[in-house]
Amino acid sequence: MNIVPRRGTRIALALLPFVLIVLVYMAGSAERRAANASDKLLPPISEMASAMHRAAFEPDRRTGEIILWEDTGASLRRLALGLGIATVIGLCLGMAVGLLPIFGATFGALIAVLSMIPPMALLPILFIVFGLGDLSKVVLIVFGVAPFLTRDLALAVGALPREQIVKAQSLGASTWQVAIRVVLPQVMPRLIEAVRLSLGPAFLFLIAAEAIASDVGLGYRIFLVRRYLAMDTILPYVAWITLIAYVLDFLLATLARRGFRWAYAEERR
């Protein structure tokens, strides 16, 4: 309890489990290969590397495009659009519900009910209404994430001390001025944190929608090559998706800390 690792030790300790997992995988892969030379379940790392090299640097023989970048670009575009629209909706609705009692009374229950609809259950409807293109995937992400963001933001607004709102009014602020100068900047760190938490669900909806009906995208690719048991492509793709999600999360965390230093003043000490 009292032994606190230093910086160098901490990094080494953090890497240790990853190294162990890789070692265990390599041992398992080697053993299966020894028993069956054409085993596809646990391909050695060299095969995964060559599969990814083909995907990342060589044009596809059928389409002439480099599929990894093609897939990544398509998926990220859908994800960014979906999360972006959901964030704008969540911010506007959440602030209105939290700050304006009349608005909250009118739409609070509706949003609570909407947020209980399982988004995946809507997927067939979205495919029927919006077609099989990008739009249905973006709408699925929006539907899955926006209610959560709205409710979280409304709670954050409601948790602001009443004294602050009254104080702002006693300085002559209108409702609009309170919203943009007192409430908005104070809920922004919370919004970014909520978006970070939404990254997981957003990827879930994205990959599920791509798996069911698409012609490009990270989720589409891994479900496509599943037919050939191509673990040498699937495993690196999963790692790549994980890396993208991790980097996005890290970027959002950095944005919150850089942009809203005051909100983390307590932590620094």
Added chain:
Amino acid sequence: MSAIDIRGVWVEYGEQIVLERINLSIPSGAFVSVVGPSGAGKSTFLRLLLGQERPTRGRILIDGNPLPPEPGPDRGVVFQRYSVFPHLTVLRNVLLAFEFEKSRLLARLIGAARREAVKRSEKLIDEVGLSAHLEKYPSALSGGMQQRLAIAQALARRPKVLLLDEPFGALDPGTRAQMHALITQLWRDVGMTVVLVTHDIGEAFALGTRLITLNHTRDDPQAQGRYGATVTYDFDLTRHGTIPIRKAPKDLAPKDLHKTNGTGATQ
């Protein structure tokens, strides 16, 4: 600076009566301290003057006009906590008041208007002794400094009435004495009407020109919310020598208290 007239005000939350029969006339420029036990409606009384709550019955007039039903720039306020905005530096906390006033749409000032507002803000901050901390966030300030900032901010719009809700309750004794000197000085300079709600009777006597106590005069043990608190004492603190009691309501006489209290209730 302005006179406050409170006429026959009652505050009820459903069955519960919080304040009853409040009749007060506060002349312009007075410094009124309000004391009373917990639950005697001191904070409710202040919220009434703030416009955050409305009386169930009765009227409140400021300079003869009905009190607006929402907080506004004619009444400044300092709360015990959460009075300053944690996301703004000291300077911007005060500047915000001018930005609210001059820029209705964006609440942001640029150019000459901003320089002018910054100058006025710096003057106010200087008056409360925070010039050295202009660019600090409230989280980096001590409790006393945060309250100084809250006062500077509350004075920015030159309110006619300054409402203080236990503003020094969370401060250590030394800091509190400094704050007493500061608020007295500001009150003399600006000449506004001040209403101070406090738990500290010494503070109430030391600062006020007038002291009002709120308390329950009647109590029904079977229905605790049946009777509200009202003004029980009203001292004039401006004269020298012994403090004359301006008004001692008849229903406060001890024998009456026993009658209404029943047996188990305490006063």
